[in-house]
Structure formats: structure tokens, C-alpha cells
Amino acid sequence: MNMDSTLAENFYRQMLLIRRFEEKCVELYSKEKIRGFLHLYIGEEAIAVGLMHALTPEDAVLATYREHGQALARGVSAKSIMAEMYGKVEGCSLGRGGSMHLFDKETHFYGGSAIVAGALPLAVGMALADKMMKRNRVTVCIFGDGAVAEGEFHESLNLAALWKLPVLFVCENNLYGMGTSLERAESETDLAKKAAAYRLTSRQIDGMDVVKVAEATEHAVAEIRFGSGPVFLECLTYRFRAHSMFDAELYRDKAEVEEWKKKDPLLVLLQKYPDINISKYEDEIASIIAEAVDYAENGTLESIEDLEKFVYSPEVAS
């Protein structure tokens, strides 16, 4: 990858945007502006930013309920994401989805799925459609280590490999499926090895280093576009915060969390590129977030008369 200081600054800026955005979400949650479940991406920013860098605007992205960072990195505006969490019509899903269900047609961001592994079959189908219609497009499906225990994971990897579909499976292995650690959930904890059993290209990478993620994704996407079938990337990472806002974190040691914080993706990048102008980005991002909050605050609540909209498509004249 042609890595220069401009790109490093861009990566830093995007990761910082996610970090500060998530911190603002916590604050707004405690003020009861945001409700429902809220899953933070803090600690995992390198994956979304590195990953999205390697995609074209035409590629499709499917994500999980911990997807604010991926939506931001994909180019969904902070304003529309914040408005979504406020339940306002200006939200990217018109207030129907909330934190866990961010959707954006323009950037081909297909959610926001809160059923663990539930989006993998969809990704297989999207890629199948692209293959059938001979479109040179990649579908990226992001999920956590918890998904690997689900049947849909195995069914989907099998189909994708069997039919050589253009899918990039990205496993964000943060070592815990909610409060259950990987070794308490998997007989084989090497997830890349597990995926390789389906005879697809499978690699384990450092998910705390945005440059490494970007390089690995560029490589994988090139292979997929070449037609060699799906690729599985296991990104080793860690979530610095609790699973959701209802998690007392009884299942992991504080020392473990502190150890991983030494690998903070922002620090890792700064160590490689010490000249990044941090304060410039802090200021810019503070204003983006302030604007997003302002936008959400001033957004509109949908009329209850419209409650039953979006259950079926509007009648199409035949």
C-alpha cells in the first residue's frame, strides 16, 4: 500500500472521529437523549477505518449492532447517525432503527443487524447477485467472534466458498461474545483456522493497527475481484468499553483491559507517524460532533399517523 503522511493523517482523523463520537454517545446516553441498547466501538476503530479505505463506493457493507464506527468510516454522516439515535426522522433509518440498525442506501450500507451472524446469509446472497449479473463488486460482511458459534456462520461460509462468491468476511475478534470469553465458547479458538476449514482464503491480522488492516483488506479485495472466491479476515482487537450500557464487566480483569489499552489504535498510528497534528483534528472533530448533536436535537419526531409506514412498500401502479 502506498502509505504516506497524508493518508496517515486521514486514518487518524477518521479513528478520532469515531472515538469522540462514541464518547459523546455515552454522555448523551447518561442524559437519556439516546435510549435502547448502545454498543460502543472504542478500541476497535482501526478495523472500520482500514477496511473502508480499501473499498470502492460501489461495494456493499453489512455490519452488526456495534456499527457506528463502520457507518462513519463508510461515509454515513455523523449528523444522520446521531439523529437516528435520537429517534428523529432526519436519522439515516428515519428513526425506525436506532443505534443497532443504521442503514444508508447512498453508501451501500445495509445495516446494522442485531441477530448475531444473521447478516452473513444476506452477504452471500448479495454477492451471488453480483456474480450472476457479472458486476465487479465486493460485499463486505463484518461480525464479531460470537458469530462463529452460530450455525448461520458455517452455512454461509460453506455456500460462499462452494460458489466462489465475492464476499469479504471480516471477523472482529474482541475476545468476548458479550460476557463470554472465546475460550469458554469455542473448542477451537483460532478462528482463522476454523474458517479455513471451508477452503477459503483465511488470514489473521492485527486489528489494532489501521495500516495493517488497510493493507490486508486491499490485498483481500484484490483477490476477490480477481475471482478467487471469498476471503476471511480475522482482526484481533479489543473493546475498551463494556459490551453495552448495561454491562458491569464482571467477566474480565481490569488488568487485561489496561494491557490492551497500550495497543490503542490511535497510539499505534501515532507511534508510526509522530508528526500528526492532533490538536487540529480534535478541534475539527469537536465541531463535527457538536453540529451532529445540534442537528439531532433540532430534528423532527415522526407523526404517529405514519406509524404503519414501511411495513410494506408503497403501492406501485401496474
Next chain:
Amino acid sequence: MSTTITYREAVRQAIREAMEKDERVFLIGEDVGRYGGAFAVSMGLLKIFGEERILDTPLSESAFTGAGIGAALNGMRPIVEIMTVNFSLLALDQIMNNAATLLHMSGGQFNVPLVIRMVTGGGKQLAAQHSHSLEGWYAHIPGLKVLTPATVQDAYDMVNLALADPDPVLVFENALLYNTKGSLDTDAAVLPIGKAKTERTGKDITILAYGISVFKALEAAEILSSEGIDAEVIDLRSLRPLDDEAIMASVRKTHRVMIVDEGWKSGSISAEIMARINEQAFFELDAPMGRVCTVEVPIPYAAHLEHAALPQADKIVAMARKILEES
């Protein structure tokens, strides 16, 4: 032009014509290709369209149903075939949590123009994991449409109606109907989704039915007719949406109503229909409503037990007489 063909051939013809007309349509499911379909519906289609459009899948209902949803999201018009409604439970997550919700969760951005066909119903001595009628369950779910073709004409039309719909449509084909013959007119005006059809007009009692039960109701109506009871038989055709208008119009005419439903009574579509009549036409009724449903047991293997479990013409006749006696 009108021809006489089997229900199976009608479904196959509709799929074949749709695939000839629209390159976005494809068939995906277990053994739909080389085997020719578990119930031989897709026999011969592989030869015409090839492996790229007639997709045999591994035994993975969740993945191939979800793949259908994903392909639908991405511009295709997939027809997913699930061998039986019992097996569809392995794909229930995809049907309920994705197909039925994506349009809503995305604020109207992503619709799912998907057709899922599956076999339903008992009567083949296939016991308790192949014989159930769970279409009423699916009718519970906002975001889905549930069709139950009974006639050869509907077996054909409903494939097209489902494919033309912008949202997920589930089509339930009763396995015992596949060999029935009937007339198909491909030029006839198509009755839309959500419209019931009166199969027999009558003035004394309304019998509401769907799928194979329509024929049992018609058989019962003939017996009742010999006793001087003039029954109206309505084929519901669609369980979601239900044609409230047609149901209430018939209730207002006959003032007596019963429902034949191959699902179990508890929490069934027949219960829903009774509730709607209660809400919308209670004062039109001259007698308590009645229904003939499957006895509340998992479907047994032994032929006589299975026969006794399912709705049959004699039970329908008995229920109709009872309602008339009570009014």
C-alpha cells in the same frame, strides 16, 4: 387460452415463463436442479436454464433463504423453494428478522422482493416433522404476505403475483394438490393478492377455507345441498392480507359462518378470522361461529389417525348442521 394441466405443472409453467421473461428471476433450494425438486415441481428447468439459474443448495435453509433475501436486496427476483414448512423453521430467523423487517428498520430504503415457496399440509403419512400447516403462524408477521393457492389457476397466478410484489411473499403449496388437474387460462384477469374468491354461492351458511380445505368444503357443500342446506364456499387465497371485505359481505348475506383451517385451533388464522367477524359483523350473526381445524396433536403416522386428525368433509358437514340447528 384455457388448458387442463396439473397444479404441479401450473407452478412449473409460471416459474419457467417468469424466468424466460426476466433474467433477474432464479430458483434456489434443496434438490431443485438435478433431482428435479423434492415434489418434482422444478423437473426439467435445469435443462432449460442451467446451473446458474437453477441453484441446488446444501442442506442449509437459513443460508439459502438468507441468500435469497440478500439477492433480492441486490436487484434480483429470487424464488426460494423450501421443501416443507416444517423445514422452514430452520430459516425462520431469516424470514422473520430479515425479510420481514428490513424495509421498516431501514426507514423504507431497502425492500425485499423475494418469493418463498414451500410445501404445507398433511395426508401423506409423513408424520410429525413433514406434515404441519404453519402458514397461519407466518400470517402473524407484519412485513410478509402469505398466499395459499388452492386451484390450478392460482397455482400459476400466485407465482406471478408474488414475483411482481416488491415485498417478501410466502406461497404455501399443499403437497396433495400437486397431482390435481384443473383448467388454466393464462390470459384470464388475475385476482390480486388479498382478494378472496367465492367458489360456490349459497344463502344459508358461509364456509371460509384456504388451500386443500377449499375442496373439502366444496365436497361438504354438495352433501349439505342434498339436505337442503345452501352453503357458500369462499377460498380465502391470502391469509395476509385477509380479505375482510369479502368475509363480512358473505356473513351479512348468510348470517352463519364457519372456518376450515388445517392449522391447529389455538392461536390460529381461524381464530383471527373469528375475532375479525366479532369486531366487524357481530350483530349480523344468527348463530355462534364454528370451525373445523386439525386436532391438537403432532400429525401421526398411522393413516387412520392422520385422517382423523385433519379436517374432512364429514366434520365440515357436521359443524354446518350444528350451526344451522343453533340458529
